[in-house]
Amino acid sequence: MDAPLAVRARGITKCFGDVVALDCIDLDVAQGQIHGLVGPNGAGKTTLLGLLLGLAVADEGRLEILGAAVGRALAAPDGVAGFVDGPGLYPSLTARQNLSALAALRSDARTGEIDDVLEQVGLTDVADDRVRGFSLGMRQRLGLAAALLTKPRLLVLDEPANGLDPAGAKHVNGVLTRLAADGTTVLLSSHRMDDVEALCSEVTILATGRVVFSGPLSKLSTENTELDYRVRTADPEAARRLILEMPGLGIVNDAVARQDAGGLVVRGLVPALDELVAGLVHAGIALRELAPVVSPLEAAFLALTEQQESNR
Numbered sequence: 001m002d003a004p005l006a007v008r009a010r011g012i013t014k015c016f017g018d019v020v021a022l023d024c025i026d027l028d029v030a031q032g033q034i035h036g037l038v039g040p041n042g043a044g045k046t047t048l049l050g051l052l053l054g055l056a057v058a059d060e061g062r063l064e065i066l067g068a069a070v071g072r073a074l075a076a077p078d079g080v081a082g083f084v085d086g087p088g089l090y091p092s093l094t095a096r097q098n099l100s101a102l103a104a105l106r107s108d109a110r111t112g113e114i115d116d117v118l119e120q121v122g123l124t125d126v127a128d129d130r131v132r133g134f135s136l137g138m139r140q141r142l143g144l145a146a147a148l149l150t151k152p153r154l155l156v157l158d159e160p161a162n163g164l165d166p167a168g169a170k171h172v173n174g175v176l177t178r179l180a181a182d183g184t185t186v187l188l189s190s191h192r193m194d195d196v197e198a199l200c201s202e203v204t205i206l207a208t209g210r211v212v213f214s215g216p217l218s219k220l221s222t223e224n225t226e227l228d229y230r231v232r233t234a235d236p237e238a239a240r241r242l243i244l245e246m247p248g249l250g251i252v253n254d255a256v257a258r259q260d261a262g263g264l265v266v267r268g269l270v271p272a273l274d275e276l277v278a279g280l281v282h283a284g285i286a287l288r289e290l291a292p293v294v295s296p297l298e299a300a301f302l303a304l305t306e307q308q309e310s311n312r
Contacts, residue, residue, distance in 0.1 A: 004067070006031045006154050006185035007052065011061035014047055021047040023209040025061070029187055029202075031153075034180045036196040037189040038301055039206035045158075045189045048206070049084045052077075052156050052187065066153055082156030087143025091132035095123055095142050098131060102146050117145040122171050136163030144172065148179075155179065157188040161195050173199055193298045205301055213300065220300040228252055228293040229273060231264045234286035240264060242279055248272035265293060 007029035014022040022044045029035045039045050050056045051063060054076040063070040065077045089098050099114045118127050121141040126134070131142065140162055147155055160176070161169045169192075176186050176199060190196050196203060197217060204214040213220065233239040243249050243264065249272050253265035266276070273290070280287050292299070 004031050005029060005064070006033070006066055007187065008064040009061065010063075012048075012051065012058045012063060013060040014044075014051065014056065014058050020209050022051075022058070025206075025209075025211055027204060027211065027214065029185060031185050032180055032183045033202060034176060034186040034188070034200045036200035036203040037187060037206065038191070038193070038196060038203060038297075039189075042208075043206040044209040045206055046084050049082070049156050049158050049187070049189060052154070053080060053082055053084065055084065077154075079153035080156060081147035081150045081152035081154075082158075083143045083147065084156075084158040086158070086162070087139060087146060089131050089139060089142060089146075092130060094128045094130055095134075095145075096127045098142060099146060099149055102149060106150060113149065117148040120148060120175055121145045122168070137165065137168050140164060141168070141172065144175065148175075153184060155184055155186045157186065159190055160188055161190060161192055169195065193295055193301065197295055197297050203297065217297060220297055226267050226269055227299055228265050228267050230289060230291050230293055231266055231276070231287075232289035233280065234288065236264065238283065238285055239280060242283060242285070243276065246272070246276060246279060249276060263289070 009027040012025040249268040
């Protein structure tokens with residue numbers, strides 16, 4: 001049986017004057033899943049997230065959130081929390097006071113768990129500092145804490161890793177992973193493809209207000225065109241000869257022939273790379289690295305969005 005859906009959108013269209021921000025969008029997001037939303041600037045990501053948070057309503061189409069149809073009124077759907085374009089915070093208040101103010105405004109916020117959510121996002125040590133002195137990354141963490149205070153079943157986040165250093169990003173990713181494991185659905189937009197690949201089981205790619213791909217990340221690598229892979233082995237010359245003999249593979253960067261340390265870069269479809277690995281093992285050549293030069297998600301993102309732009 002298919003997993004129940006946290007988000008089901010059919011034919012969602014949203015215009016701002018003559019600008020079509022969303023053009024007949026279909027989207028399914030399963031409950032308990034971390035779903036990535038990616039696309040170039042102006043693709044419609046923020047507009048779509050705003051619809052999910054009740055900040056705007058669609059002009060056409062049907063939107064269901066957590067099993068309930070979304071009406072025409074501007075209101076946050078029950079069980080949904082998050083932010084777009086960065087969290088709204090009071091700079092003159094402390095982190096703790098900001099969360100207390102939110103709890104006073106929302107009946108679903110849990111005042112008694114302010115310390116807990118501050119600890120979850122790693123802000124305990126600055127809980128009584130004024131937000132005006134916070135970095136961008138700290139503000140993002142506080143925005144996440146504010147969303148967690150309502151114990152949402154659907155968490156909608158716009159660039160949650162924006163401004164975070166590697167340690168901060170790892171911390172936030174851990175929070176989101178644990179939430180999903182406990183059954184919370186997370187829908188996030190991001191320009192950081194590495195975060196999307198690390199966190200998300202499925203992804204939706206938007207371009208010019210339309211869905212150009214939606215599905216598992218693994219499907220991108222099988223449907224995508226040829227990718228470039230860096231190959232490092234214990235015997236570069238033997239590996240080079242083997243690659244030149246194999247159908248479906250081409251050498252893009254012949255570092256062996258140039259006698260530099262850059263390693264071989266080969267281009268091919270995923271099945272051809274599988275054959276290469278088998279061939280190296282059969283020849284007794286130790287494989288030390290086989291990694292995409294550009295990740296499958298980033299390659300697919302570029303190919304699909306460029307194709308959509310050219311079709312306009």
